Amino acid sequence: MGRRKIEMKVVEDSSSRQVTFSKRRTGLFKKANELATLCGAEIAVLVFSPGGKPFSFGHPNVESIADRFLNQECPKSKFRVSKNDEKAGRLNQQLEDMESQLEAEKKRGLVLDKAVLKAKGLPLKGKPPSFGELSRADLRKMKASLEALRENVKEKASEMEASSSLLLLANGRRDSYDCC
Known part of the structure; x- marks a missing residue:
C-alpha cells in the first residue's frame, strides 16, 4: 500500500x-x-x-x-533593537508581580495557619496535633481548606505556566530578530 x-x-x-x-x-x-x-x-x-x-x-x-x-550573548556589532522589547518587558514585569504575589500569599498562609492553631488552643511550636486529637468537624474543615488550597495552587500554577510560556515565546521571537 x-x-x-x-x-x-x-x-x-x-x-x-x-x-x-x-x-x-x-x-x-x-x-x-x-x-x-x-x-x-x-x-x-x-x-x-x-x-x-x-x-x-x-x-x-x-x-x-x-x-x-x-x-546567550549576541555579538554587539549585529545587535538590533526589537519591537517586542517593550512587550517582553511588560511580560517580565507581570511575571515578577505574580511571583511577589505568590510570596505574599505564602506569608499570609503561614500567618493564617498560626492564627488557626492559636484560636483552637493548639501549640504554635513543636509537633502538630495528630489526627486522633482533632474532632470530626475539625477534620472536615481541614479537608475543605486543603481542597480549596489545592485548587488555588493549581490555578496559580496554571497562570504562572501560561505567563511563563508567553514570556518564552515573546523572548524567543525577540531573540530570533535580535541576534545574528
Whole structure:
C-alpha cells in the first residue's frame, strides 16, 4: 500500500485536527528524543494545541534549555533593537508581580495557619496535633481548606505556566530578530 503524500493545508474538521495534532506532536517529540539521544544534542520543543494548551519536550529539560537560549550573548556589532522589547518587558514585569504575589500569599498562609492553631488552643511550636486529637468537624474543615488550597495552587500554577510560556515565546521571537 505505501504512504501517500498529504497536501499541506489546515485540517478543516476540528476533531480530525485534534487527532492529527496529537499524532504529529507525538512524532515530533519522538524525533526530538532520537536527535538528543543519537547526537547528544540539548533540545526543547514547545507546542500549543489548537485549543491553546501547551505541550513541551526537553532534553535534559525544557527549563534549562530555555534559560540557556534566553541568556546567550549576541555579538554587539549585529545587535538590533526589537519591537517586542517593550512587550517582553511588560511580560517580565507581570511575571515578577505574580511571583511577589505568590510570596505574599505564602506569608499570609503561614500567618493564617498560626492564627488557626492559636484560636483552637493548639501549640504554635513543636509537633502538630495528630489526627486522633482533632474532632470530626475539625477534620472536615481541614479537608475543605486543603481542597480549596489545592485548587488555588493549581490555578496559580496554571497562570504562572501560561505567563511563563508567553514570556518564552515573546523572548524567543525577540531573540530570533535580535541576534545574528
